[in-house]
Amino acid sequence: MSKPLRHVVIVGGGSAGWITAGSIAAMHNSASNDGVQVTLIESPDVNIIGVGEGTWPTMRTTLQKMGISETQFMRECDVSFKQGAKFAKWVTGDEDDFYYHPLVLPEGYFELDLYKYWQQDNRGKSFSDAVCFQEQLCEKGLAPKLITSPEYAAVANYAYHLDAGKFADFLKRHCINKLGVHYISAHVDGVNSIDTGDIASVITREHGDIGGDLFVDCTGFSALLIGKHYNVPFISKKDTLFIDTALAVQIPYEEGDNDIASHTISTAQDSGWIWDIGLPSRRGVGHVYSSAHTDQASAEQALKAYLHQSIGDKSNELNFRKIDINPGVREKFWVNNCVAVGMAAGFLEPLEASALVMIELAATTISEQLPANRQTMDIVAKQYNQRFNYNWDRIIDFLKLHYIASKREDTAFWRDNRDPKTIPQSLQDLMTLWQHRPPIEYDFSHKREVFSAASYQYVLYGMDFNFTNPSVIRNENETKFAQRLFKENDKKTEQYLKALPSNRELIDKVVEFGFSKV
């Protein structure tokens, strides 16, 4: 039982497989003889579904820990900078209706909650604009840093937009060439178990049985190990998050208009929303919708109408790729000596780019808590399952918040979304609390929360500025401090607007010159 853990076998490539492989291999020194061995088995003919092209700022740490050069990553994966998301038409559906969820925390976030001071006197500014300089950087299409900034260092906190297919290939090369990950191209046809229920080895068509101490299921929707072998149920979340279908398309830039938006643009529709992500070489655009509320023809029509605004009649000639989204989460993620990462663990609509960040979180947790031996594995597994049940529930709450804070009454999709029967109790409780005080760190107090209270504030007050009852402000010093913080934000906004280059300009320079490591 206490045989030391020496060999991790990852079944499936893609972002999930390679991020997990790279994280474990880098931390446990797989390239050396006494490190933990990592083997990744990838089917030669499975097409990788490129889930989402947006990341969270955590990706910078994830890549850095794997020893990846940011310059090389940006050059090879068609990467642009992402400074948050702009939500258009989510509140009223009017043409001028928008709010931002930036990645920079509100000014003085850890010292004073600015919400109530902004509510008392907003000086004509939205919440995100009053407390954070990033909204204006996004509106002006500026980059989050300078060409003189070192790799991974930020002037304004940032994440990436990337080509998921190129990203998986890039990670694969890095894992094999630099991190000592063993790569096997083979079909996995079955599993050999021992009497405790543990997996002894996986049976491959081309390379026979491959044994290991821990098996990571990164096989996506097919969930070969966690689903087919262990029969862990997949819990549908469609009752809460209605979106179940996506229509996706790639759009080349129009000549003379090749500005790259430095944020994800999410525009609400009658029965869903449209994502618009700018990469250096193209835009990725897609309509996600609820098939219970609209049909494919109408969804295509809505997408064409959206694209017509930027590319005119060319929007009539496009072919859309249809992707089914089955929103849901596995009941457990770690069983015996098998843990599921990526879509095998769960998948939700891409509203807040949670797919890659959940993979990173899983990969980091598994590497940091890698059980020393089989004896400790069950304890680690139990903690892991609790933690990730919590994480998935928080993401579901956060996504649902975007729908229930909306004021839209125009279609059944928006009205149904606010039916209390569709809202998790945990979120209902928080909404009740937040009627009397803003979201605060106490509400999300676990280590490595996916979304902080700041994210909830940006969305809640972006959508409904008066959601929380005004509080009585009694402390004069705090009021003065709040005024200082607002001024500080104004000053930073002015300085950064002057100093930062356009997103396109910096990305071109990264390709030409690259960032320095220091």
Added chain:
Amino acid sequence: MNINLEKVSSQKHHQLKVATDGRHQNNASIHLCHLALQEISAAAAYYPIFLLKDSDTGQFQPVALFGLDIDENIYQQANLWNKCYQPLKLTTQPFFLVNNEAAPELAINVSDPRVQNDVGEPLFEASNATVYLKQQAASLSDLTQGFVLNNVFINELSKYDLIEPVELDIAFADGQQRQLDGLYTVNREMLEHVDALTQQQFEKSGYVKIIADMLGSANHVKVLIDLKNQLNKN
């Protein structure tokens, strides 16, 4: 300074002269200057030498520091400027090389106050280039080649992670303090860990001496502080 470049031509510029007397007066208010690789050691005898990122490209370039503040030339203020090494980037002025399709061409900044028709070195005598003009052209070519050598040098340093940021915390006698950032130098410790073969190559390319001179030149920062303390007293 206005820059108005004209391609040097014996027809158009046959009367033109460059005032070389006190010709560096224009440089009273510069606080640093780019250096070419081959002049780093010479410049290091007088100035602190660091690496600085070009604001346009983010690429490192060796620079000589003349002051501790923007537009401050302490050497000039202390009347030491004419006794110090003059970097190519300055001595080649008001001449520049401009890129043409075929080959780089010699150009002159006609807006430079040193450029006039009355005093100084003529560019041409009887339609022939003067020794002065030929020397300036040769220096410019040295400078251009030096910048290419710089890139090779910097790439080698980056490849082995030998560049590190330096933070200079400066305290003046009158109690004023200043922090200079954005400056970089070579990491001595990392340099010792470079493999033997690379060490040999560094020795052969002259990098070892250049790096040593550069590291040693950091002591001139103290000289600058002392000079400035003196100047402030007077």
